[in-house]
Amino acid sequence: MAKQVSERADVLPLLGEVFREHGYEGASLARITAATGLGKGSLYHFFPGGKEEMAAAVLAEIDGWFEREIYAPLRDGADPAAAIDHMFAACDAYFRSGRRVCLVGAFALADTRDRFAVALRDYFAAWVAALAAALQRLGRTEIDAHAAAEAVVGAVQGAIVLARALGDTAVFTRLLGEARAAVTALV
C-alpha cells in the first residue's frame, strides 16, 4: 500500500484517500503512516499543524483542482455548454475511479463540519455560482440559473449518498444522467 513520496504535493492524494476511507476521527497516525510511507517526523515536517493541517490541505487541493478544471471554464471559458458537459464527465469519472465519496460532502455531514466550515461552504458556494454563471451565459435569468445550479449540485451529492448506501453504482449513473438531462432541457 505505502508509496514513497518526497514532496508535500505528492502526499495530498494519499492523505485524501485516508480521510475518504476512515473519516477525520478515524484517520489515525498509524493509518496515515501506512498510506503515505512517511513517519511522524516527515509528516510533521510537511504539516506542522498536524492532522487538522493535513485535512485543510487536502480540502484546499480539491478546491484548487475544481477551480482550475471546473469552475473557471464554467465562469469564463469560451464555451459554457462544453464546460457543463465537462463538469458532468468529471463527476462521472471521479465516481467511476472507485473513490465514490466526495470528501467535501462527507466532511459536511460529519463532525468535521464545524472545524472546516468555511472551506466546505466556499467549495459548494463556488460550484453553485460557477454553474449558475454558465447557465446565465447560456441565456437563463439569474434566478433560474441559480436555482438550477443548486439543484444539480444537490443531485450530485444525493446521488453519491444513495449509490454508496445501496452499493449500486448504476444509481449514481442514473441520477447524474437525470440531472444532466434537466440542465440540457434548460439551455
Next chain:
Amino acid sequence: MAKQVSERADVLPLLGEVFREHGYEGASLARITAATGLGKGSLYHFFPGGKEEMAAAVLAEIDGWFEREIYAPLRDGADPAAAIDHMFAACDAYFRSGRRVCLVGAFALADTRDRFAVALRDYFAAWVAALAAALQRLGRTEIDAHAAAEAVVGAVQGAIVLARALGDTAVFTRLLGEARAAVTALV
C-alpha cells in the same frame, strides 16, 4: 445536558444525537455518558455489544419509525397522495427540528458504511420502494415510479448535504420544494 433515562428505548434518541453530532468514531464513552446520564455499567446493561450495538439499535429505531410513519402509508395506506405529502412534511419537520443531518445518510458516507452496510442499504431501498409503490398506485408505470422515487430520495439527501455545507436552511427548503413539485407534476 444529561437526562435521567430508565428504559432502553429512552436512551436511543439521546444516542442518536451523539452519533449525529460526533459520528461513530467520535462518539466516545465520555460523550455518551454526558448525553445519556448513564455510566458504563448501565450502558453495557442496555447494550452488551457496546458502541456497535448502540449504533445498530439507533439505526433500527430510525428504520422502524420510517416503516410505521412513512413507508407503510406510502405502500398500503388508503390515500397514496396524502402519504407522499406526509413524507415531504416529515422530512421538512425533521430538518427544521435542528437535527439537520440524516444519520443514515451520514453513516453511508463515513467509515461506518461497511460496518452497517445491510442496515444502510435496507433503509434506502425500503424508502425508494415505498415511494415507488405510492407512485404506481397513482398510475405511473413501474419503471417511471422507481426512477422518480430514486430521484426524490437522492434529492432529499443532497439537499441535506448542501444545506449543511452552505449553512443555509433555505437551501433545504428550496430543494425539497423542487422535489415535491416534480412529484406533484407526475401524479
